[in-house]
Ligand code: NAD
């Protein structure tokens with residue numbers, strides 16, 4: 001059983017491989033292949049992956065790192081995709097260009113997310129075509145590549161029969177934080193209901209051993225004026241300041257810099273709308289003005305990530321090559337890798353386990369369009385997600401979702417047709433953009449910055 005990881009040079013590869021290897025019996029995995037277009041970056045990550053598989057866990061899974069599509073995909077059963085088209089350099093542009101125009105500069109939200117989406121649509125279609133050509137006929141692509149919402153819509157339109165499931169780890173990360181805040185030891189016993197678009201959704205219930213946790217959670221958030229566990233909040237001086245260049249702070253990184261504001265925002269949103277727990281990414285849409293005000297246009301999340309997650313990883317690999325010593329804190333192993341590996345187990349072994357996935361609505365949310373790509377709970381078996389039908393969603397959330405959905409659909413159409421007007425409509429419709437004039441100014445700068453990545457618009 002072969003698993004191919006596309007974006008082998010990613011900062012998340014090592015963690016994902018560890019999760020796969022820890023589940024090697026259920027997955028019956030015999031070979032892991034890394035595929036990337038950046039050989040040098042991937043080869044470094046492969047050093048760490050080799051250590052995890054063959055030194056740390058001492059398993060006999062074969063490892064291949066390649067930049068050749070046929071070698072990568074041949075007879076693969078699963079393709080885990082996690083590419084960042086344009087890498088951090090372009091993410092930095094996305095965030096900074098937006099902020100220069102007074103708009104939210106964020107990886108997947110607002111103008112930054114739309115720019116990233118337009119870079120990723122066609123490379124993602126290529127992943128599907130390569131899988132169709134070389135992989136096993138019943139392959140599954142499990143896709144983390146962002147912006148997952150736009151990618152999901154583009155794949156639905158361009159490759160409707162592809163065996164792809166788009167996923168996100170943010171709701172899981174939120175559940176991890178909720179569990180820590182509520183002192184819940186066994187996260188597996190938490191059951192939640194959720195609806196939305198990707199990075200644009202709400203938890204409607206969170207239960208632990210059958211008990212409704214929402215009242216206690218509301219109380220906790222109100223008291224702490226933030227949604228983060230006590231353990232993270234001890235170092236008061238660090239709250240909200242730029243992240244430090246130290247290793248092993250993936251959790252605490254969220255108390256620093258731009259992440260702090262979105263966890264703080266959970267409190268701010270819940271003060272006004274206490275019924276549901278919002279996804280952290282809703283902060284960029286509901287507090288867009290405030291986000292721009294506390295952002296540093298010369299030092300954005302892309303810089304924070306390059307100075308911490310990326311630097312720690314590659315410094316750690318260099319140190320290993322020089323000294324033979326590995327500090328496991330240089331890579332993150334946890335929910336992110338566990339989520340995708342567990343999803344593969346559910347598909348392979350037809351377990352019907354419950355997962356949150358991004359999938360075509362088909363009536364699940366009755367007052368959203370049939371063909372909307374929504375993020376909802378589903379039971380996962382060998383034929384894919386069986387979605388659980390929900391009640392109609394309230395007008396506030398539905399209105400926000402329709403605006404975002406139509407924005408993403410226009411962007412995808414504009415990208416496919418090469419239509420400047422449709423892409424400008426998408427930028428104008430996005431809730432983070434204050435006016436048509438600003439939308440046009442950002443778009444025109446983005447076109448210049450994305451030359452070679454975006455389709456030509458006319
Ligand atoms: P990274 O830059 O460290 O790694 C991405 C890798 O993708 C790079 O090695 C790059 O060379 C490679 N790549 C770029 N274009 C490619 C292409 N066309 N084909 C193959 N490989 C290509 O980025 P990262 O921070 O580790 O994140 C990786 C991806 O995972 C990003 O898209 C990120 O947004 C996404 N992500 C998603 C979730 C989620 O919830 N869906 C969670 C975490 C990360």
Ligand code: G6P
Pocket residue numbers: 107108146168169170171173301305
């Ligand atoms: C969460 C989201 C991902 C996103 C990641 C970015 O995990 O679910 O979609 O890519 O955060 O984190 P960063 O620190 O790179 O902004």
Ligand code: MN
Pocket residue numbers: 148167168169170199
């Ligand atoms: Mn996500």
